[in-house]
Amino acid sequence: QKEVEQNSGPLSVPEGAIASLNCTYSDRGSQSFFWYRQYSGKSPELIMFIYSNGDKEDGRFTAQLNKASQYVSLLIRDSQPSDSATYLCAVSGSARQLTFGSGTQLTVLP
Amino acid sequence: NAGVMQNPRHLVRRRGQEARLRCSPMKGHSHVYWYRQLPEEGLKFMVYLQKENIIDESGMPKERFSAEFPKEGPSILRIQQVVRGDSAAYFCASSPSPKDQPQHFGDGTRLSIL
Numbered sequence: 001q002k003e004v005e006q007n008s009g010p011l012s013v014p015e016g017a018i019a020s021l022n023c024t025y026s027d028r029g030s031q032s033f034f035w036y037r038q039y040s041g042k043s044p045e046l047i048m049f050i051y052s053n054g055d056k057e058d059g060r061f062t063a064q065l066n067k068a069s070q071y072v073s074l075l076i077r078d079s080q081p082s083d084s085a086t087y088l089c090a091v092s093g094s095a096r097q098l099t100f101g102s103g104t105q106l107t108v109l110p
Numbered sequence: 111n112a113g114v115m116q117n118p119r120h121l122v123r124r125r126g127q128e129a130r131l132r133c134s135p136m137k138g139h140s141h142v143y144w145y146r147q148l149p150e151e152g153l154k155f156m157v158y159l160q161k162e163n164i165i166d167e168s169g170m171p172k173e174r175f176s177a178e179f180p181k182e183g184p185s186i187l188r189i190q191q192v193v194r195g196d197s198a199a200y201f202c203a204s205s206p207s208p209k210d211q212p213q214h215f216g217d218g219t220r221l222s223i224l
Contacts, residue, residue, distance in 0.1 A: 034212060036215075042217070043201055043215045043216060043217050044153065044201070045215070046212050046213075049212045088152070088153065095168075096141075096143075096158060096165075096166070097155040097158055097166060098153075098155060099155065100152050100153040102151075103152060
């Protein structure tokens with residue numbers, strides 16, 4: 001059974017701080033890694049994707065991947081109240097389907 | 111709107127009725143994926159389709175559920191003889207190709223069973 005585990009929330013950070021979201025996965029054959037943001041009652045919105053070990057930065061977001069440790073993370077710098085949402089880690093392999101974690105609820109306090 | 115289009119946004123059915131959910135992928139995308147999100151649960155894969163082909167239906171319940179993606183028209187997720195436990199948000203995602211391409215999600219169909 002392929003599993004994706006996310007650190008249990010909820011996570012609260014003050015406005016302007018760095019939010020750190022973590023994810024581990026069980027399938028060593030996983031090839032692609034994604035972070036989606038989901039506001040309550042809305043659909044998942046793609047935030048970042050990463051395929052290779054290391055860091056990938058896009059604006060205030062940085063995704064980090066360590067395949068040896070089977071670990072992927074998302075850092076959000078200068079967190080804003082509008083970043084308050086549930087963040088979903090998703091992993092895919094040769095089967096192409098996405099396996100999602102249960103999500104981490106982030107609250108950014110003004 | 112060039113995004114993934116799903117309709118209806120909300121669907122109410124009585125137990126025993128049929129539900130049909132439609133999904134039109136983003137322009138240029140030929141790969142469609144359906145996911146289900148039960149209340150207070152995570153997103154679960156159901157089925158992956160290309161035009162006229164079901165590629166992977168390993169996440170589909172064995173009974174009452176079917177999916178298609180015809181040569182012309184949207185992908186359809188069909189649920190026959192709905193039960194209360196089918197109440198969920200059903201999301202469709204699409205990608206231009208399966209290899210290393212992020213999947214983009216539609217707004218979903220919220221299915222409620224009375």
